[in-house]
Amino acid sequence: MASEKVLEYLQENRQLHLDQLCDFLRIASISSQTEHAADVQAAGRFVADELRDLGLAVETFDLGGHPLVYAQSEIRPDRKTLLFYGHYDVQPVDPLELWNHPPFEPVIENGVLYARGSSDDKGQLYAHFKAVEAYVRTGQDLPVNVKFIIEGEEECGGHSIYRFTEENPDKLACDTVVISDTTLYNETTPGICYSLKGLCFMEIRVNGPAMDLHSGSYGGTVRNPGNAVAAIVASLTDGDGRCLVPGFYDSVLELDQEERDGFAALGYTDEILRGETGAPGPWGEKGFTTLERMWARPTCDVNGLVSGYGGEGAKTIIPAKATAKVSMRLVPNQDPDAIAAAFREFVLAHAPAGVNVEVENLHNAAPVLVPRDSDMVKAGMAALEQGFGAKPVFIREGGSIPIVGTFQDCLKAPVLLLGYGLATDNIHSPNEKFHLENFRRGARTSAILLSEASR
Amino acid sequence: MASEKVLEYLQENRQLHLDQLCDFLRIASISSQTEHAADVQAAGRFVADELRDLGLAVETFDLGGHPLVYAQSEIRPDRKTLLFYGHYDVQPVDPLELWNHPPFEPVIENGVLYARGSSDDKGQLYAHFKAVEAYVRTGQDLPVNVKFIIEGEEECGGHSIYRFTEENPDKLACDTVVISDTTLYNETTPGICYSLKGLCFMEIRVNGPAMDLHSGSYGGTVRNPGNAVAAIVASLTDGDGRCLVPGFYDSVLELDQEERDGFAALGYTDEILRGETGAPGPWGEKGFTTLERMWARPTCDVNGLVSGYGGEGAKTIIPAKATAKVSMRLVPNQDPDAIAAAFREFVLAHAPAGVNVEVENLHNAAPVLVPRDSDMVKAGMAALEQGFGAKPVFIREGGSIPIVGTFQDCLKAPVLLLGYGLATDNIHSPNEKFHLENFRRGARTSAILLSEASR
Known part of the structure; x- marks a missing residue:
């Protein structure tokens, strides 16, 4: 004292x-x-x-x-x-x-x-x-x-x-x-x-035609980067948000029983989550509580998705390009550099034919x-x-x-x-x-x- | 004369x-x-x-x-x-x-x-x-x-x-x-x-949390509308661009042999397409030539995809919402109203739990x-x-x-x-x-x- x-x-x-x-x-x-x-x-x-x-x-x-x-x-x-x-x-x-x-x-x-x-x-x-x-x-x-x-x-x-x-x-x-x-x-x-948590921040860039094309004139003839980026991003996670990049969970340090008990004792509820976020409800990886997922499970989130026309009404184009910013929050013992490499390999392996795909690792934190x-x-x-x-x-x-x-x-x-x-x-x-x-x-x-x- | x-x-x-x-x-x-x-x-x-x-x-x-x-x-x-x-x-x-x-x-x-x-x-x-x-x-x-x-x-x-x-x-x-x-x-x-071609122009709006959330604070606890919209859009087409909405092709008027011969005689080549579009190459539905796909096959294209942060560098958020503008170019005998209804039903059936999904038909053309x-x-x-x-x-x-x-x-x-x-x-x-x-x-x-x- x-x-x-x-x-x-x-x-x-x-x-x-x-x-x-x-x-x-x-x-x-x-x-x-x-x-x-x-x-x-x-x-x-x-x-x-x-x-x-x-x-x-x-x-x-x-x-x-x-x-x-x-x-x-x-x-x-x-x-x-x-x-x-x-x-x-x-x-x-x-x-x-x-x-x-x-x-x-x-x-x-x-x-x-x-x-x-x-x-x-x-x-x-x-x-x-x-x-x-x-x-x-x-x-x-x-x-x-x-x-x-x-x-x-x-x-x-x-x-x-x-x-x-x-x-x-x-x-x-x-x-x-x-x-x-x-x-x-x-x-x-x-x-x-x-x-x-650590961080691995990636940017996926999909390039197709040289300019936005009239979707009537060229629809069905060249691959649409907007559709392509959606397919790539969709391939990253399953319906519960589990990341499908191979090896992603290999070195994850699991919570011990004392930690799980400690989290549970805090009494974090679905109502608290709804109140804090305004989201329709809790969601995520099966087998873990909300607080366990928040604090101790790695995640894979779209932070930004941009392609084509986002303004009011209709503009019927095949966009020339599409970008997805995706970050993974990592937990102890995951290595950001190894995760970045695995992510890159996975995305390029899932890159559709007919577009050019680039993957960049913008930054990492352990x-x-x-x-x-x-x-x-x-x-x-x-x-x-x-x-x-x-x-x-x-x-x-x-x-x-x-x-x-x-x-x-x-x-x-x-x-x-x-x-x-x-x-x-x-x-x-x-x-x-x-x-x-x-x-x-x-x-x-x-x-x-x-x-x-x-x- | x-x-x-x-x-x-x-x-x-x-x-x-x-x-x-x-x-x-x-x-x-x-x-x-x-x-x-x-x-x-x-x-x-x-x-x-x-x-x-x-x-x-x-x-x-x-x-x-x-x-x-x-x-x-x-x-x-x-x-x-x-x-x-x-x-x-x-x-x-x-x-x-x-x-x-x-x-x-x-x-x-x-x-x-x-x-x-x-x-x-x-x-x-x-x-x-x-x-x-x-x-x-x-x-x-x-x-x-x-x-x-x-x-x-x-x-x-x-x-x-x-x-x-x-x-x-x-x-x-x-x-x-x-x-x-x-x-x-x-x-x-x-x-x-x-x-x-006719047109059926749809907008898909995915709403999640009330505001953009810190992806560290809330990653893995609420469904990310950016990931969700990618999953929905990816479900719309297969790898060759064929639309997966049930009934989409049911009333398509197929080309007759005279039409296919006529198109073929025009001599449209992959090089012409590359020159016109700057795209890496032709792509699309199997069993049809580029001109057949362009002129006589219905398509399903993302015209706009927006969620979260699209600027330079990183902003690690779970976006509050995501929007996809998707248009289908229709061929004779497809009915735009029927297609719009089938699209809406398909998207809502594929809407992931944990987000609210709205589908609007912005306009149609026969x-x-x-x-x-x-x-x-x-x-x-x-x-x-x-x-x-x-x-x-x-x-x-x-x-x-x-x-x-x-x-x-x-x-x-x-x-x-x-x-x-x-x-x-x-x-x-x-x-x-x-x-x-x-x-x-x-x-x-x-x-x-x-x-x-x-x-």
């Missing part, structure tokens, strides 16, 4: 910390838009100044993209070391007209803070800053060494953090990487995410699995329970955080995925939000984690 | 007629664009004035869309009656940047006239006007009664002509309807088109078959042979001209499809053109037809 002084400091300075977070959120650090380049720089400086004020040694690295901010406390060999990762950049805001308030003018309504970046990831990151501050300002020794590596390219797919991690494993050396860029299980239940029985996970569970006043659960996540794989590979350190947001926080969407209670509890949890991790 | 005087008149006034046609072509009568409404009116007046100057009785009818122009010569019961149909409106011109000359400033290069509407349909229609003019100006009795019904909504799907035909069968009563809105077989071979042994067809063949100086052939057309079915139904008169354009005239595309020789030969053919039809 963190000292009473530390927790009292957080309690007493709630309003100040919230005001400071709002200053951080006012910076429109949209990393993917050139016109916001100065804002992204400003957000990086905000982070660096904040950590420097806490007495940490701060360095800023420019690897050609947006700056990486690195900071560390005094490193004492007798203490464990935690590396906190986060990002100070945010998603674009469009469609702007769907926001109830301007995205960079934070507003608080009914205990909820609305602003772009409030949950993803400025708010969650800032909870860690305040935890360290509580130790420093109350004159308490930090129980562990802390390092921060904060990037500004998470939302624009930049590669600075990857290169830096590969080139500086000693600088980032740590006992555990702590990342707060995931979510609680739900409003009342905190959780530790112990597995992320799946992640973290042991649930490590001391750090125990420390995280204890911190969450004290910080949120509720027993945490083990959860998985269907999304991907590609940097996690790089941290594991280069630093040989486990990763603790400690989320303070909610799945309903509208990240990447209009009206992004962060609950003030989750910010406050998150800062408490972070402070307690520093103490629990030192044991 | 038309009198020498008539043909001489056409020869001597070639330049004048070309200049007049260019005046007609300068009117930007794009019927589907509101900003060109006054131009469409002007083109209608041009037609009415022209026919009135020839001594015909002209009436203009406004049925709520663009005006219908009706004209008739003095009707003498001892003469046969020909009804000429055509349209004075034109297609939109975009993409404008692909035109070598402004579309409404006619330019002649190497014996070719470039302008929007030059082939479809002002130029072809104008040939008939000049034929009548040749009789009138040279003081020759017209060998037949002539009627004209010229519309301004052919390119915007208007219904005035349909309603007018249904409501005024007596006014339009005739021995034959003559339509020049098709093509020659090729540059050296004129032809009479004796069959048009296939057309004209007897090849009638006196009027013989007259047309004779006129073409004399007008073009080459033996004409029988051809079919894969496209549809829906008004033909209405003429046949309401007027109980056969239709003569006498084309003066070329398949390569870029109708509906940039750089639409009409060969001056075909305009000249067309006018001669029309003049001779009036005489041949009187026998």
Whole structure:
């Protein structure tokens, strides 16, 4: 348990910390838009100044993209070391007209803070800053060494953090990487995410005639790329969504009984799924519950399908081409490169005669699995329970955080995925939000984690 | 044979007629664009004035869309009656940047006239006007009664002509309807088109979740409309393009040996198809030649396929919905309404669970078959042979001209499809053109037809 002084400091300075977070959120650090380049720089400086004020040694690295901010406390060999990762950049805001308030003018309504970046990831990151501050300002020794590596390219797919991690494993050396860029299980239940899905993103391009043809003049004489792409995509899965690419399931790590029991105990229902998605109903691979499919079964989804005329009414053409974007979400032990190769081979083998088919692997991310029985996970569970006043659960996540794989590979350190947001926080969407209670509890949890991790 | 005087008149006034046609072509009568409404009116007046100057009785009818122009010569019961149909409106011109000359400033290069509407349909229609003019100006009795019904909504799907035909069968009563809105077989071979395909245009809409979902968060839990639409479309045809909708081929009128021999004699080759389409190669239903499939076999083609994200790179979503536009080109004796019903039933029966599927019949057109042994067809063949100086052939057309079915139904008169354009005239595309020789030969053919039809 963190000292009473530390927790009292957080309690007493709630309003100040919230005001400071709002200053951080006012910076429109949209990393993917050139016109916001100065804002992204400003957000990086905000982070660096904040950590420097806490007495940490701060360095800023420019690897050609947006700056990486690195900071560390005094490193004492007798203490464990935690590396906190986060990002100070945010998603674009469009469609702007769907926001109830301007995205960079934070507003608080009914205990909820609305602003772009409030949950993803400025708010969650800032909870860690305040935890360290509580130790420093109350004159308490930090129980562990802390390092921060904060990037500004998470939302624009930049590669600075990857290169830096590969080139500086000693600088980032740590006992555990702590990342707060995931979510609680739900409003009342905190959780530790112990597995992320990987990703294999493919594009199938079907080319037929040199131009769109009149379907009366040439129907039945040349192969239609629209029909062809449908046949290819249809060949990828069966009626239950099982992927038919040979070998796809060969190395899938199956859930053990403890995991299945744990998922079942969470009480995720068809009604919850319908409420969250508006879909007619649950659907998918036989033999698994909805939560098992969501968190622990690989998937194969069309993300985009385009051919011919999509406007109102009729345009009777044989389209010149067709494109399908297809992504597979992978689970632990599937290898994205091997899956990409098998997918490519399968599609080309099923490519109909009369059209030219190309398959491109646009990008991959490795799946992640973290042991649930490590001391750090125990420390995280204890911190969450004290910080949120509720027993945490083990959860998985269907999304991907590609940097996690790089941290594991280069630093040989486990990763603790400690989320303070909610799945309903509208990240990447209009009206992004962060609950003030989750910010406050998150800062408490972070402070307690520093103490629990030192044991 | 038309009198020498008539043909001489056409020869001597070639330049004048070309200049007049260019005046007609300068009117930007794009019927589907509101900003060109006054131009469409002007083109209608041009037609009415022209026919009135020839001594015909002209009436203009406004049925709520663009005006219908009706004209008739003095009707003498001892003469046969020909009804000429055509349209004075034109297609939109975009993409404008692909035109070598402004579309409404006619330019002649190497014996070719470039302008929007030059082939479809002002130029072809104008040939008939000049034929009548040749009789009138040279003081020759017209060998037949002539009627004209010229519309301004052919390119915007208007219904005035349909309603007018249904409501005024007596006014339009005739021995034959003559339509020049098709093509020659090729540059050296004129032809009479004796069959048009019909059309059944369907839209399939697949609805899943209420909004696009993160494919990591919800992959494998709800059915993906993109995958679903691909499965539905793939179920429609086999690998050779044969439609799998039950009963689809039941009433198809098979080609007889004479037709197959006639098509074969035309010498259409795979190289011609590749040259025209740029497609990797011919493809389609087994047991039929390319020309047989093009002209006389029903087809089932995707015209548009849209779901999810089609832009550059990756966006990993489960799309909320998917749409497929599918049209079937029908051959004589297929019934579009029956086909639409069978299609709908088939798709709904193949609709996967977990998504909502709607099927809409957007529009239909009946296939057309004209007897090849009638006196009027013989007259047309004779006129073409004399007008073009080459033996004409029988051809079919894969496209549809829906008004033909209405003429046949309401007027109980056969239709003569006498084309003066070329398949390569870029109708509906940039750089639409009409060969001056075909305009000249067309006018001669029309003049001779009036005489041949009187026998």
